[in-house]
Every structure is written in structure tokens, then in C-alpha cells.
Amino acid sequence: MQVNEYRPLIVAFCCNWCSYAGADLAGNNRLNYPADVKIIRVPCSCRVNPMFILRAFQRGADGVIICGCHPGDCHYTSGNYYTRRRMALLFSMLDYLGIERERTRLEWVSAAEGAKFAATMNDFAETVAALGENKRLEDLRCKK
Amino acid sequence: MHKDNEKMKSEIIRRSGVNPSKCMRCGKCSGTCPAYDEMEYHPHQFVYMVESGDIEPLLSSESLYKCLSCFACVDRCPRGVEPAKLVEAVRLSVIRQQGANHLTANDIPEMLDPDLPQQAIVSAFRKYTK
Amino acid sequence: MQRIGVFVCWCGTNIAGTVDVAAVSEALKSEPGVVFSTNYQYMCSQAGQDIIKDAVKEHNLTGIVVCSCSPRMHEATFRKTAAAAGLNPYMVEIANIREQCSWVHKDMLTGTEKAIILGKAAVAKVNLNTPLTPGESPVTKRALVIGGGIAGIQTALDIADAGFPVDIVEKNPTIGGKMAQLDKTFPTLDCAACILTPKMVDVAQHENIRIFSYSEVEEIGGFVGNFDVKIKKKARFVKEDICTGCGACVEKCPMKKIPNEFNLGMDNRRAVYIPFAQAVPKVATIDPSACNMLKSGKCGICSKVCTAGAIDYKQKDELIEEKYGAIVVATGFNPISMDKFDEFAYNQSRDVITSLEFERLTNAAGPTQGKLLRPSDLEHPHTIVFVQCVGSRCDACAEKGKEYCSKICCMYTAKHAMLVRDKYPDTEVYVFYIDVRTPGKNFDEFYRRAVEEYGVRYIKGMVGKITPEGDKLKVQASDLLADKQLHIDADLVVLAAAIEPDKTARPLATMLTASMDTNDFFTEAHPKLRPVESPTAGVFLSGTCQGPKDIPETVSQASAAAAKVIGLLVKDKLTGNPCIASPNELMCNGCSSCERVCPYGAITYIDKEFPQPDRTVAVRRVAQVNPAVCQGCGACTVACMSGAMDLRGFMSSQIIAEVDAICK
């Protein structure tokens, strides 16, 4: 790998019960995905406050992905339904403000879907890398 | 499915507004049909044949004209499939093929006859503009 | 400021193969709060855990970061280690550098770089960790079972046998439910009463069980382990403890023309009545809408003939308040109304009946003493038509019927058809079906026997129309396989009506804050893994209130629910998960947003006084989280606009710190 090649910074919020376990399964099966992806564990995708996502962008993240249990499978029965509404509206708003819509994503990954987790992360990292640096959103103060 | 059949199927589905894949093959439509004995293809077969794109035989079948449009099948279908509307749509296909008796709204004024009942105008309009 | 120790695990070569563990422990040394950092081959081993314990003592650590495998693997292990070293177990955070780093990346450089960032995020989080202690709440060792059908009976018996007191609330004068009305049961054909009534007697005689019959639940408060329930015992105008159930009052009651609910109105009962011979409790009940004495004060015969002196015309509804640790819902089902199905002439002919009515007609204790006679003229029917799926499997948009399969109809119809052919071989029996569904032990064999041994005629095709004509019912249907129209002159038509949850279930669900689906069936906490629990802690589901079920399934679920209740009641205290929501009252707006998104009903509101800077006192509505009920999902934290609601263990500030550490 070239040292100077641009690599995006990606924050992934994963719910503890499905998607975080899915990420673990991807690890168990040694399925590669870029190291650009850094996972933050939350109990449920509904714990993800839009403020966290904006904060990540502000601090220089190039892409933010939220992963939760499939609809109907939420450990807490209905958390991901709220996530779905919140993120649908937030993503639409970010797009409305002229921020590339490909920088945000919401995916349902179950604990059994290690392969889907890896594939999703590969695809998302590639998409975000193709967009280049997150110039429209970053907060210059926080850059090195 | 043959391409022409596929096309005709989607045309009939569009015109009738019926979704034949909702059918669970209970046969209540045929069970309730007063014209059953007159028909070569019975209401449930109509639904099944449209769903599988087997429309040719329907076009040439007398059954099309045996349907009384009593809508008993529409009323009683537990799945809301509305077989009579399918029969009507297939019938229209045949009528269309036979001649260009398709109307647009603009054609109506010159055909109007003061003695024609309003209801007839409206129902003809509904039928021939589809 | 925290004093944090960082422990980087090699996991043999699992981590060390792709991550330079020494570099990671070295890099994390300079993170804020870190006073000690090391690495070791197997942190989870006894030796590894000892390193952690020693470091805690030696360096007075207040927080621990372990860079190792997934927290789903060893978080519990390291929390125990911390506790053993005298640290609060919730001061431990794990950086997952195996499953989410070394195993998925091939390159040492990127692997190490990522491991350091994940470690920094964990350190940033621990810096904001606070010691957490799980809340405790006492458990009232008593269970409430709502509904006294076979589901409620089985649940109550199992709980009571385990040594816990149980109360059954039944809205009817007797327990027994629908099963008491049945004749035989599939697929073994044992008589329902023969297997049910001994259980009813067991319930009545069990020292741990109280039956509140002719009673309803009025109000439910509290939470898991500590429910406060108000039960209304409706006045039955008979003193339950004195009545011997001799039936003298019933015999002498002059009001003889009251439709008998137990026989579904196919015969009559008196104004004072005992639903059936084996009723439990076997106590008479006076129907206030029919009794002359209660309506106009003129009669009083029953009081005169009652030698025990049990009749009490002045009896009032009684309100009972009791505490429970667990509540089991067993409210059961009813067949749907046939009013909307005009095509089947149910309201036009008495000889078109539902399957439940058919059960009573063939039951030896039923209106015809078990002789199969048709209701209109009490003649023996020679041609019987059974219609399946009446009102089941209907389109969601249709105005009549239900979308789901009622599950039990295929089997009981096979049973009915078989029994008719067995008792009356001269009878012609037709079953019109759409599909025959027989998934169950010995179910398909049973159905095949009906066809092969008993000669029941199964015809694929839904009946289209039934027209009463003279003393016959003209049945018109299409035989789809033979492709021909059938016209059958039937003497009796039996409709397999769809089943729906009892009407009392919906208001009960509201009282329990338990969720329901669009069909008013109770929803499970998890459709596969927690099928007998409601999402509301302490509320359990038994029988058809959760979905259509036959008797064996109902009994299995009833026992499963009982096992869950016993598992709860056996505890002296409930220890909660300490990672729960907690509101900052000073910031709370009282807006109810959090309450609305909470899947568990854990949030309530109180009006609380707050001293103001000007020495006055202001009263504000503020949220309260019940620690015994909250499961810690965090939905409320995002619904809360002011940020008053936070989640312990996953506080907003902690997550933001992680975000910042990753994005630095």
C-alpha cells in the first residue's frame, strides 16, 4: 500500500446485538475490509444521536455508517424503527444542504451476516474514497 | 412466458387494476358464479390464466360474453382479487382487436344524442376510454 | 482525573501477528489519564488477569482499558477481574483489536495504526466512565393469571406446584374456557371434559391457587416484581363460600327462557344458573338482567329454596387489591362474528352453524344430549357440508375476515367429519377446503384417516353461496380439481369461523403497557427466542392471546410461561442492568417524548418541586425512569431534545469522546 494514498476516515456505529456481532463474525471468518472503518459500539442503533454523526463530520470523518438489527429483529423490539425515521430525515436534510448523500448510510446487518458486514464496509469505504476528502463538512480547527 | 403474452398480461393487469397474484386459489369466485355452467373457462381459471400469461385461449373463448358482470365474485373474493374486472379487461382487449372503437374524451361531443340517458354515456365513456 | 491502566493482549499470534502490540501499548502510554500500559500474551489467562489486578493495586488505577478480543467475548471476564481487584466493574472498557482489527486486516502497519486509534477511543471513553451499581428491587412472590381457560389453568397449576401462590381472574362464573365447551380433541379423540375437568378440580383444591371467578382486572400499576392490581369481583348475588352448588335454586327459578351462553344460545338456562355440571367453582350465579327479584323485587324463590342461605340479593361488586410479582395473560380467543358473511346464510338459517356450535351439538352435555340433530327441526341431518377458512386468510383490505390462518380449523373439521361418519355412517359428509394444513404430530395421519377410513369427501374449492330452500340448504361450490360446479342439498352446514383474540385483551394490554399487533394478538419480547414473554418486563403470555394455537401448543406455552414466572418469583431481589437511562431533572422539559418511544413503559412523570433562585418554589413535570423496567436501549436519549435523558455506560459525552478520538 502506498503511504501517501488518500484513505477516507469512516466511523461506523454498530448496535451491540446484531451488527457488532456481525462485525465480530466477519472477523471470525477473516473477511477483509479496509482499516479506514472504525467501529463504535452502541446498545441499539436508536442510541445514535444525529449530533454524533454531525460531530464526526465536523471532526473530519469522511463517511458515517449506522448499522442495526433488521427491522423486526431489534433486541429492544422497536429501537431500529425509530432509527430508520431519524436517519431517513437526517440524510435527506444533509443532502438538501448540499452534502454528498453517499457519505451517510444506514444498513441492517444481523449477527449472522458477517459476510454482509464486510461487503457493506468494503463498498462504503470505496464509495467514500471515490468522493475524496470531506471538504464540505470538516472543521478545520480539528485537523492536524 | 412469451413476450407478446407478457405484454398482453401487463396490459390487462393495467386496464383492470387487478393483481392476480393475490389469488389463493380458493375457487369461491367460481363457486358463487351464476354463469358457471355456461362458461368454458371459469372465473378462477381466468385469474390463474392471466397470472400465468396464458391469455390466447381466453381471447377466443365464448366465456368472455357469458359473464353477467353481476360482480358476485368481486364481492365474495376473500383476497380482494376482483375476477370480474379481469374478465371485463380481457373482453375489452378482444373488442379493441376487432375494431378501433376506442374513444377519447374529444370524440364524445359529436356522438351525443339528446335521447341517450346520461348513465349510458358515462358507462360507455368509462368502458371505451380505458 | 482517572488513573487508567492499558493492557494490550497478544492473543498468541491472533493479535500480535498483525498488530505490533508493543507499539500499541507504547503509543497509548501518552494518552490523557493513562498511568500504566503493558502487553501480555494472553490477558484472559489467570496470569494475564493477575497482571491487571497487580497493576490496579500498584498504580492505584481507577479505570482499565483492555485491548483484546471482542467485548462480547471477554468483557464479563475483565469486569470480574476488576471487581476482584476492588474496582467497580463498569470502569472497564474493551478495545476490540482482534475481531475488528487483526483478523480483518492483513497489513501490520495499518493494523497497528487502527489498533492504536481503537485504544485511544477506549481510553477517551474510560476517562468519562463512572462507577455503576445495579439497582435492586424486591419481588412479590405471587403471580396473577388473567384468564381461566386451559392456558391459564396450566400456567397456574405449574406455578402453584413450584410453591408460589397464584390468583386466577376469570370473567365468567366458571373457569374452563373454550376447552370446556369442546366435545372430543384431535388427534387422539379423547373427550375434552375427561382431560380438562380433573385439572379444574386440581385448581380448585390447590392450596396455592385462589380463583376469582366472575371477576375482571380493573387497574394495573407498578412494574416487574411489584405490580399493584385492582380486581373487580362482580356481584353474583350468591355467597360463594356458603353455596354448595346443589342446584335447588336453579331448578325452582321461574325465569326459564334465558339464552344459555355455554351452549351458544342453542338452548335456555334460568336466571340463576351454574354454567355446567363440572363448573369450578361450583356455585350458582344470578343474572341481574334476567332475575325478577333484582329487577322488580318480586320473586325471591331461590332464596326460599336455598337451605344453605347462600342467596344475597344485596351483594355488591367487590374491589380486591393485591400485589403480584408477575402477570400472565391468558385471555384466549373467540370465533369471529358471521354477520358479514351473508353468502353463507348464517343469519337466515338455524341450520348454518359455526364449528363451536357443532361441538355443543355433538357434546353429550350439550342441548341435544350428544345426538346430532339439526337445530331447526331436531331432525337427523343426512348431508352435512363443512366449509373451511371462513373469515381466515382474507385480504388485509377486505372489510370482513382476518388476514391470518386460524390454524386449528383444518384439524377440528377433520375431527368433526370423522366423528359424524363414525357415529352416523349413513351421513354424507363434504368438506370444502382451500388447503388442508396439518403440521403437527400425528395430524396428517389423522386427516388421512378421515378420508381413507371414514370416507369423508374432501373437495378443493371454497363454497360460493348457500341458499336456504324449504328444509334444505342449497350449497353451491366449484370443485376445482374436477372443474365442475357442485350443487349440494345439505341438511346442515358447519362454518369453520376464524378465531380472534378476546375483546378484553385490548384494554388489558393498555393497562399492562404491553404491545399488541394489528390483530390484537399480544406481541412477544422476541418472536423466536422469547416467545412467552411480553416486551413489558414481568408480563408473560400464555395460549391464544399471543396467536392461534391448538390445545397441545397452548399447554406447552402455558407451561413455558409458568417456567418463566417461576424463574422470576424464585428470586428475592431483581438485580437490574446498571446501564440504564437516567434523566437530569433540572434539564427535563416534561414533554413526554421519551415516554412515547420507550418500548417497555419504563418512563413515568411526576410533578416535582424545584427551589428557584428567588427563593420561590416551582413545580415542574419531570421524567422518572424505573430501573427495574428499563432495558437500556437508549431510544429515549435521542428523543429527548434538551439532552436531559442520558444512558449510563453509553453517555452522550462518552460516545462523543470516542468519535473525537477516532476522528482526531
Next chain:
Amino acid sequence: MQKITRDQIVSKAVSLLQDGTVSAVLGWRQGEFCYDVTPSVFNTAEDIEANFVWNDFCGANFSKYLVSKTKNIDGKLLVFLKPCDTYSFNQLLTEHRFNRESVYVVGIPCEGMVDISKVKAVSGEGIVCAESKGAGLSVTTIYDENPKEIPYAEVLSERCLNCKSKKHVAYDELLGDEGEVIDSARFDEVEKLESMTSEERFAFWQGELSRCIRCNACRDVCPACTCEKCVFDNPNSGAESKAPTNSFEEQMFHVIRAFHVAGRCTDCGECSRVCPQNIPLHLLNRKFIKDINSFYGDYQAGAEVGMRAPLVDYDLGDLEACDVFERRDSE
């Protein structure tokens, strides 16, 4: 212009105060300039008769003031609400922000309020008098004592030109006639933005939001922003910041603010009215309203008390986040 006169309102206020129905009146009082009208609490009939103002500049939505002004009141507070204000009133009641019993609502019809910046654009600065005259405003400035007449159509504020409802959804008493909900074109502007390219939109918002001076006026006036402690004032919230330091901070501030009121915003337009930099903030709120209507069915916050806001509700068949753009592009 306004159908209802100052005299009608004043006599209603005085009689309710004098017969003891209410103990104080929330109304409008003259400010520094003729077009500068400020919300104020009146305690005496004399004060009302002398100083109560009702004209084309009484745009302020009083609902929010009820949260603080009813806290320590003995008896009831009389409040005059225009139709759009009543939606905020209901929304605040839904959120239990004040006690319905402490308020006496008199609904008053509204013919639309004037945007002073639009007036100034025609008349120039230095306005000394702006009075209703026929179908317009008669404006005198210090530079020109001959009054200039400007038709209302030119100076009505954007929110009034796109008025969504003349119907009062809450009141104890109504002055004048009940109006109707209006089929307004208020989403046209949002649609225009949606049809731009991503770059154009970014440029548009960058142009608008970079003018933000973080004065917090939009938040302070917003009837949906009644938090005991606002996240922007809370050092622990992760969103606190008193002054913008770069371009994204405005976006972050305004996205968070719009998100916090999403599903609760009644589209009263106060944010845009008070913005000293004339940023069209309502276009952010309307975007959420439009999306909510399109994704989850029509919803008007505050139409009734006790409604479940779309963001604290869900449907099993809700739109997936990834289908959001497809939905919009197909519209």
C-alpha cells in the same frame, strides 16, 4: 388591512380583565419605532386602553411566552392568538409545557403581517410612520414627508403569502369568523432547492448560512424551543459554542436546531421573521415537514392536542433510509 379592529380587541381585553375572567393580558406594545411592536404583559385596563397595539406588525407568536408567563400567575392569563399561533399553542400543550387552565385564549383573525424589510426596500430607511390605508401601507420617512403608498401584496411577509391556515385550532372564544385551512404553495421554494444539483445547493446554503452571526434569535423566538436548558448552552452536550468559528458550524447549528424541532415545528415562520441576517430558516423546517408528509403521511404539528409526533412514532412498513432519495427524485 386587518379585519378586526384595535377597539374590538381592547374592549374584549378590558371586559375580561374587569369581570375577573383573567388577571393579566398578553398583548402587543409599541416599541422604539412605529413598525417595532413588542410582546408585553398588561395588568390594568388603563394600560391596555392607552398602550395596546394592533396593526400589521403584530407578527409575534405568543404561544411560547405562555410557558414562562403562566408559571407564577394567579388566575388566568388572556392571550390573543392568530390562527397560525394556535398550532404552536396546541403543540406546547401536547408537550405539557404549560397548564391549559391558566390560559384564556381569544382567537383573532389575521389577514397577514407585513415584513418591514420589504417595506424598507421600497421606501428606504428612516420610516417614521407606516399606517394601513386601503389595500396597502402608507409610509412616511424622514427623507420624504409625502406618504408613499405600497400595496400589501408587495410587503406581506413570506410566511403570510404562503399562509397554511386561517383556522383557529384552539380557543376559548373567537373574535370574528372562523377561517379555513388553506392549500398553500409553501413547499414550492423547497422543491426548487431540491431540483438543484448538490453543488448548487451547497453553494446556496453556504451563501445563506455563512451570514449567521449565532445571535440565537431564531432559537429564542421559536415556540418549539422551550427546553429548560438548550443543548447549545450546555457545555456537556457536545454542541455548545457561542460563536461560529468556521463554515460548518453554522450548518451543524442549524441542522441540529431543525432536527430538534422536526415533527414539532408548526411552520409558524417566527425564525425567519426575527433573523437579523434574513436567512430563510423556514426552508430548513419546511424541508423536514415536506419529507415527513411524503415519507410518513401528512402531518401538521399542533393540529390537535395529544398527537404523536412522527419522530416518536413508527410504522413497520416505513421507508428505508436508502430509499429516501429515490422517493424524492421520483416526485
